[in-house]
Amino acid sequence: MVITMWARVENDTVAELTTTDPDGRFHPSLCWVPCSDNVELGWLYSEKTFFPLRRSIALDHAFRTSSINRACEASITAGFTSDALGAPYFYTSQLDDQLNLTGAILRGLDMPYACRDVQGAKEFRLHTAEQLRQVGDDFTLYKLQLLQHANTLKQQLDAALDAGDLAALEAISWEAPQP
Incomplete structure (x- = not known):
């Protein structure tokens, strides 16, 4: 009988298991996922699939590749800093923010654009067309650095898989590069 x-x-990683529906019982920030009764503590969870702690090197490779892809995307969309206005300002970089920035750059005119100062105050500050291009260039370089870092890590994963080196594979994980 399946419970x-x-x-x-x-x-x-699976940190806790329960047979009682957790809906409404815990803080909403906790991530509860329905699972079969054979899932155990310590199992890995990726892309709606549970992986046993003891798994094949190929599954571990796939899991780690997926984790690096997700971490890279999260870093790209977490925002970036640009000095285009003469001082550091923080710009958001979710997909819609990226599209808005591209549209503002393509417009080729001076215009207000949203950013946060060092105190975190968000305002639409006037940017010249050149400053908007600089913000776009800064984002492009930021994004490229993250993508290259992810690619390097995935090449290391591929090499560890080809060598059958589980220890080397397990040692590879995402840490965002320092600017």
Whole structure:
């Protein structure tokens, strides 16, 4: 008989299991996922799939590749800093922010554009067309650095997989490069 279970997932790992529906019982920030009764503590969770702690090197490679892709995307969309206005300002970089910035640059005119100062105050500050291009260039370089870092890590994963080196594979994880 299959018992309906829920796994609390933290950092892509099963941290807790329960047979009682957790809906409304815990803080909403906790991530509970329905699972089968064979899932165990310590299992990995990626792309709606649970992986046992003891898994093949190929599955571990796929899991780590997926984790690096997600971490890179999260870093890209977490925002970036540009000095285009003469001082550091923080710009958001979710997908719609990227499209808005591209549109502002293509417009080729001076215009207000949203950014946060060092105190975190968000305002639409006037940017010249040249300053908007600089913000775009700064984002492009930021994004490229992250993509290149992810590519390097994935090449290391591929090499570890080809060598059958599980220890080397397990040692590879995402840490955002320092600017």
